[in-house]
Structures are given as C-alpha cells and as structure tokens.
Amino acid sequence: QVQLVESGGGLVQAGGSLRLSCAASGRTFSTSAMGWFRQAPGKEREFVAAINWTGRSTFYANSVKGRFTISRDNAKNTVYLRMNSLKPEDTAVYYCAADPYGSGSPTITDYDYWGQGTQVTVSS
Numbered sequence: 001q002v003q004l005v006e007s008g009g010g011l012v013q014a015g016g017s018l019r020l021s022c023a024a025s026g027r028t029f030s031t032s033a034m035g036w037f038r039q040a041p042g043k044e045r046e047f048v049a050a051i052n053w054t055g056r057s058t059f060y061a062n063s064v065k066g067r068f069t070i071s072r073d074n075a076k077n078t079v080y081l082r083m084n085s086l087k088p089e090d091t092a093v094y095y096c097a098a099d100p101y102g103s104g105s106p107t108i109t110d111y112d113y114w115g116q117g118t119q120v121t122v123s124s
Contacts (some may be wrong), residue, residue: 002026002098002113009094009118012086016122020081022096022115030074033102035111036081038092038120048094049081050104059104064090086122093117 008020022034035050049070050059058070069082079096097111105111 002028002032002100004096004098004113004115006094006096006115006118009120011121011123014087014122014124016086017082017084018086018120020083020094020096020118020120022079022081024077024079024098026113028100029077029098031100033099033104034070034072034079035097035099035105036070036079036094037097037108038090038094039117040089040092043092045095045108047106047108050106051079052102052104057104059106061106083120086120088122088124091120091122093119 003025005023031053033052036048037045038048039045047061051070055072067085072079095117096115098113099111
C-alpha cells in the first residue's frame with residue numbers, strides 16, 4: 001500500500017517555474033516506478049512524466065520535454081516535478097501515481113495508487 005500527497009501547486013505567470021512534490025508513505029515506494037499526470041478542465045487525464053525506481057530512467061510527454069524534470073529521493077520517500085517555462089496550456093490538476101510493478105509507464109491504468117492532486121494555474 002502506498003499513500004501519496006502532492007504539494008507545491010499554485011498560480012504562476014507564463015514563463016515562470018514551480019516545483020511539485022509528492023510525499024509517499026508505505027514500504028513499496030522505493031521499489032515503485034512513479035509518474036506525474038495532469039487533467040485540465042473538460043479534458044482527459046494525461047501523462048506528463050515518469051521515473052523508474054532507481055531514478056536512472058525518466059520519460060516525458062512530448063509537450064513537456066525540455067521544460068519539466070522528474071526526480072526522486074528514495075531516502076525522503078518523495079518524487080518531484082520541476083516545471084520551467086510554464087505555459088497557460090500547462091494549467092491543470094497535477095497528480096502523482098505509483099506503479100509497484102513497473103519501470104516508468106505513460107499508461108494510466110498501470111498505476112495502482114494516486115494522490116489527490118494539486119492545482120497548477122498558469123496565467124498569460
């Protein structure tokens with residue numbers, strides 16, 4: 001079992017930066033792949049980034065590649081999403097998720113545990 005709590009969302013101007021954090025509890029965090037997803041109003045939830053359990057492999061959606069960075073600190077049971085050069089189209093609720101059996105997947109159904117989400121709003 002893994003419990004996930006996101007934080008770090010907020011309102012930022014276009015071109016600005018934010019760092020999201022996802023604090024995890026549970027014994028399986030350090031061996032779980034972790035992902036970030038987002039859902040904008042009226043749209044389906046979409047993949048943003050993922051990282052394998054060692055942190056050595058990362059994966060990104062094309063829309064955020066080069067602007068966002070996913071990382072993790074297994075000693076702190078935390079995964080991060082650094083977001084730079086934010087655009088209004090990045091506005092969404094951001095969710096972190098845990099996949100105890102995977103290596104970093106873009107597929108929503110591969111993730112067993114989800115946080116409650118944190119709102120990111122980018123103004124133009």
